[in-house]
Amino acid sequence: MLGLLIKREIRLLLRRKAELLNPLFFFLVVTTMFPLGISPEAKVLSTLAPGVLWVCVLLSLLLSLDVLYREDFDDGSLVQLLMSGASAANIVLAKSIANWLFCALPLIVMSPLLSVMLHLPSDALGALIASLLAGTPVLCLLGAIGMSLTVGLRRGGILLVLLVLPLYIPVLILGTMLVSAASMGHSYLPLLLLLIAASVMSVSLAPWAAGAALKVSVSE
């Protein structure tokens, strides 16, 4: 069941390739603002880089969440899916997995390019990618909860940000701490393990909460 749902999501996402590029461009553009706004000096940028990269990934992912339900909700197939007997948690999980594969993963692939532009020490690059790989599933799943709560609302966008960003804080803290530790030459394994733990926890709990929220939002 889950496999079928994931296949469906991937097929639908691949038919709207242009939309998938938007978060990537957003990531690039917003990251460019920081050197312009603060300072182009390599020394300043390299200390800021972990935080800037993480915040930008976080915001790009937040933007990409809109793709999660919008089309399915507008054309009614979300209701049909829920009535088909598929469990709501499975639907959410499938959508989140597709969202991670097609929105988070491209961002992670692009992050080395931006980290060079922000003068992140090259030793920390591996840590950055590891932290993003471990942390972004949490962001996708927590975002799915927020999106499920706001899906039926006309102006859900800003509300989604209000609901979800406070919940993102632990991941942001762990992620930036990890990258900073690596760029100073410290060991980052404990932090990575914590991020992975957060991922495992959100994979096992968040789909249920998001599924329940989805049922509430879609029911008339």
Add this chain to the structure above:
Amino acid sequence: MWTWFYKLGSPKWFFEMSNRWQPWVFGLAMIGLVGGSYWGLFIAPPDYYQGDTQRIMYIHVPSAYLSMFAYLMMAIASAIGLIWRMKMAYIVSVSCAPIGAAFTLMALITGALWGKPTWGTYWEWDGRMTSELILLFLYIGYMALHYAIEDTQKADKAAAILAIVGVVNLPIIHFSVEWWHSLHQTASLSKLEKPSIDEAMLWPLLVMITAFQVFFVAVLMPNIRNHILWRERDTRWVKEEVSS
């Protein structure tokens, strides 16, 4: 015991009961607040290091405690609402939010005022202050979500889910922020370390915490009654109640 539980679920019963109890609870809260403040501000000894500045603690600590208590109560009421589909539980949960947010704001403001003379700054990215700020964000998110959904029943359920997600996240946020702080903060400002609080200060503090707790109930009850009147506005007893 179960009849009591069912009664609690009836808005009409709660309305009448809380109407009768209101002056007593409010009076008790006032006695506690006035007495506790007098004890804390005039009788209790000033702090050895901070002098009279430290007396802000008698407002700050109870506010901070209640900001968390109100969130916990909101989440528990939400869970009861979702599990047993009790109307009253949702009403309690929704009524807790603005009060809890107000206590959070008060804790932040008194904390900032306390920080200026002792740490030399209004705002410090201290672990506790930061998590208190995030708690305020969570309250705002809850209220914004409830306000945004027009259908009350839907809003109740959606906000309830958010409250529960928030309460699961709260300890994680708290620990991550504390930890982040302890790693980032160099010893530019040292908090005054005290191994334990003296009994002469502890008792007025406990009185104030209890008084704040009662005050919370005293403010919560009118809020709940307002929600009951609005939600039950089509029933006969509310019409009679309002017209009389």
